[in-house]
Amino acid sequence: MMKRQAFLRSETRYLEAVETMPRAQLLVLQEQRLLKMLSYAYERAPLVRRLWNASGITPADIGSRADFIARAPFLTKEDIRRQRDEEKDAHAGLLCLDPSEVNWLVSTTGTTGEPTILSHHWGNTGLDQQAPGLNGQWPPSYAGSSPRDYWEMGVREGDYFLNFGFRIRGSTFRPAQYLGAIPIFLSYAPGDLLLAMKLSLQYRPTMWWVMTPPTVRALLALERDHKIDMHDVFSSYKAVIFAGEPLGPQMRTHLERWGVGDRIFNMSALGDIALAQDCRAHDGCHAWEDVALVELIDPETGAVIEKDGRGELVVTTLVNNADALIRFRTGDYVDMKWGTCACGRTHARFQPLGRTGDxxxxxxxxxxxxxxxxxxxxxxxxxxxxxxxxxxxxxxxxxxxxxxxxxxxxxxxxxxxxxxxxxxxxxxxxxxxxxxxxxxxxxxxxxxxxxxxxx
Amino acid sequence: MAATNTKPWAVGLLRSGPEAPYVIPLGEEELDRDAQWAMRQFERMGIQPGKPALLIGSGGDYHLLWPCEDALTRMKVPFGQAEVLAADAARSAMFLRRLQLQAVLGITLDILDALPMHGLDVSRLFANMPVICAAPGAWEKLRSLGCAPWQEIRLGPLYGFQPPDEEGYLYNQDEWLLEENEGRLLVTNRRPRMFDFKRMNFGITGRLIEVDGEKRVLLT
Missing domain, CATH: 3.30.300.30 (ANL, C-terminal domain)
Structure with missing residues (x-):
């Protein structure tokens, strides 16, 4: 069982030094991890090998990050579904371990079709990527960088963490436990919202994980029907994590009325590799580039966009020893910013805008x-x-x-x-x-x- | 037994009993003991390392589910995760369709009834499933289809598991004392837990029986 960390009492803004690593150094670290990951994935993942062979290249042809961006083939959701169906492989040719070595399996939301399986493995078998920025407490593939985000949001040892989420991505309360926070287990169900109100007043949690548009609508009904003082309910929260869809302006006004307008943090999937969340600057979800190589492309031409702006998010895992998502076209349309954030972090950040198919x-x-x-x-x-x-x-x-x-x-x-x-x-x-x-x-x-x- | 005073590992909710819901702090050591017991039950069901299982459950039940997840992890059983509601049946259907599962744990009637809408032939699918552990409702339906599932029930803060074609629910006797009282079962923790259960009445009507020297709960 995961042990709480005793070292997290300091009030430094950053949990890990890699968050503010100078960008040039960050890209060197990224390149080292990338080259190791490419050999690992090509050797083990049939779909990666098939796509790369079809493109006439192997990892031996890739000597740098720039080579990769110039030459590596994209992996699409269609490639994944085709491999899964044609080869009757639940893991769609992406699994780098023997299936018996997988520890647990979660899945995508399934908004665009049948959910696809994502595999996780305790430890780092075979790949063995080294620190900085990786801890040995759980698979780096699994919400691996979320503690950084939670720390930035203000979650600290002994805080209560309202876990009001669907159980489809695994035990997502565990990154908060890593910081010493104590989860309160609720079901993502309207019937549990009244309990959430009561427990918020009793335990005064600092984080609500997660708020969604249907939840806000249900809270509005509770406020109206039960005359609940939402300002009091939300008074202890340092962070309300919002997910599922972008927070619409009208919905934001309700959260502002409840006093948490400045404490809403957007959460987005980083292309099924990890989760990405806002910092206190609220200028986009941080894509941790020590765990993923992040690219922005024109969804029509596939051309790489190096400047800030809108485009399709493409991700490559650098640390997942189970699933080899290499140059995966996410289908997510985002507004990307590459420069240093006002929070001081040097990693890219993005606002989700919708799906490229939208x-x-x-x-x-x-x-x-x-x-x-x-x-x-x-x-x-x-x-x-x-x-x-x-x-x-x-x-x-x-x-x-x-x-x-x-x-x-x-x-x-x-x-x-x-x-x-x-x-x-x-x-x-x-x-x-x-x-x-x-x-x-x-x-x-x-x-x-x-x-x-x-x- | 006196409750311990260390910080909780988590806080759970019990939703049955006269004064429900009960807010219960959960300690790391007690959850560890629960996981060890769950491991023994899963082994008794015949679940083996290395072969995938599906564990269906809701986040609000993590006080019971976490020991099961922990047990499967310790047993090196890869397990998929899905929710209990019909609205999430597509996820269970996907795991059932795509993986050669050795066990489906925690299946509910809501999920079972929704599976045909996702293109699954429930009779055929479960006829060949080596281990099924079903919640009440799903258990009866699976029995009617000719399956021999285990049944899981909640006895307040603990699980009870009834083996196929046997009478009575197994429970963790080292951890819990169950007593009969005017047709109801009262629950007490034998070992220290962060929340002290002292002859608590969760509305379980039943009695204790003994099968092969082993105490079990028989619901009445």
Whole structure:
């Protein structure tokens, strides 16, 4: 069983020195780990070997980070699914260990299809990447860098940590225990929210893991129906981790009203390699580049984007001895920043914007759901931000948006308000289709629904 | 037994009993003992190292689940994780479809009923499953399909496991004292735990029986 760390009493801002390592040194460390990982993965993972052989290269052809970026083939979700189905391999040709050596298996959310398996292994067998920035307490592949984020958010030894999350990514409370925090176990279920309120007042936790849009909607109902003082409930929290979808502006106003507006930290998957979270500068989720090589590419051409800006997130694990995600195209559309963060950390950071498959082109204008989110939420009947963009193909003549409304409404008036607002803001033609919001919610799972659909 | 005064490893919730929910601090040592007992039960079920299993459970039940996860890890059994609700049945279905599982632990009726919607033939699938440990509801359904599952129940703060085709639930007698009292079972911890259970009534109606010299719980 994992032991608590006794050394974490200091009040330094950074948990590990690697967080602020000068970027040039960080890239050297990254390159060392990359070259080791490539040989390891090519030797063991059939899908990696197949893709690299098809590209006519081997790890021996890669002598540097620059070589890798110039020559290594991409790995896509389609490659993974094809390998899984054609070879009848649950691990899709990515497993670098004998299946019997795997310790536990988690899976992706499954928003874009059947969940895919992610494997974890205690220890570092075979790969043996060395410190800095790695601890021996759990697999580096498993939320390996989250303690850095939690420390930055203010979690300290003896704090209580409200664990209100789905059990699909493993025992995600363990990184907080590494810091000496004490998890309070709840189920991610509406029925447990009242208990969460009670326990928040009793134990005064410092972190809520995790808040999602459905949770905020349920809390609003509790506040209304039970007259709960949410300001008091949230008064002890140093961090409320938000996940599942981007936090919409309207929803943010509720959290601000409850006094935690400045303590909301976005969490995003770093392409199924690790988790990435905001720092106190709230300028994007930190992609820890000592555990992953992070790239930004043009989703259409695959060209690497070296500057700050929007593009598709591509990740390569540097530390996972179980699953070899090498140059994996995540399908996540992000806004990336490479420079040193205001928090002092030298690692890249990104804002999740949506999925690359969400992008609609009208002429040369790129539109993502996030571009219309606030405009929709501003209408009181649509304050929950429940909408889908209809995208039969990427290029469209106009925006077709299915918007969910709550309660009774003058639909003609609502349609006119939405149309005027979106056309004025984006300068694009728009067709608004109104439906009761339950109809859209019913299309999704327990965490989120697709923001774009074909029809 | 007096409770220990060290810091808890975690805080769990018990949702049954007259004054539920009970907020229970959990100590590392007691969870370690729970894991050792879970290991012995899994071995008794026939679960073997190196072959995958599926452990279905909810995050709110980690006071019971963590010892099971810990036991499987110590046994070197790779295990998949999925939630108990029908809304998450796609995940269980994926593990069941993709892996040659040796055991499915904690399956609920919600999940079982939802599996056909994910393209699985439940009868065929479970007919060939070496070890099944099912929650009440799922257990009856699997029995009706001709399977011979173990059954798991909660006896307040502890699990009870009933072997296939046998009577009575096994429980950790070293850790827990169960007593009959006017048709109900009262629960006391024999060894120090962070939360002291003293003849607590969780509304379990039953009696104690002995099978091959081993005490078991028979629900009535």
């Amino acid at each position: 992008e609609i082109l009208i002429g040369d204008r790129s539109v993502l759901p996030i571009d219309v989110w606030l405009l929709i939420e501003q209408q009181p009947e649509c304050a929950d931000g429940i909408f889908q963009m209809i995208r039969p193909q990427r290029e469209m003549q106009y925006l077709h948006i299915r918007v969910g409304y709550a309660g009774q409404s003058n639909l003609a008036d609502l349609q006119a308000r939405l149309t005027t607002s979106i056309q004025a803001a984006l300068g694009l033609p728009v067709n608004i289709e109104l439906v009761p919001q339950e109809r859209i919610l019913a299309t999704g799972g327990h965490l989120k629904f697709s923001r774009t659909v074909k029809e």
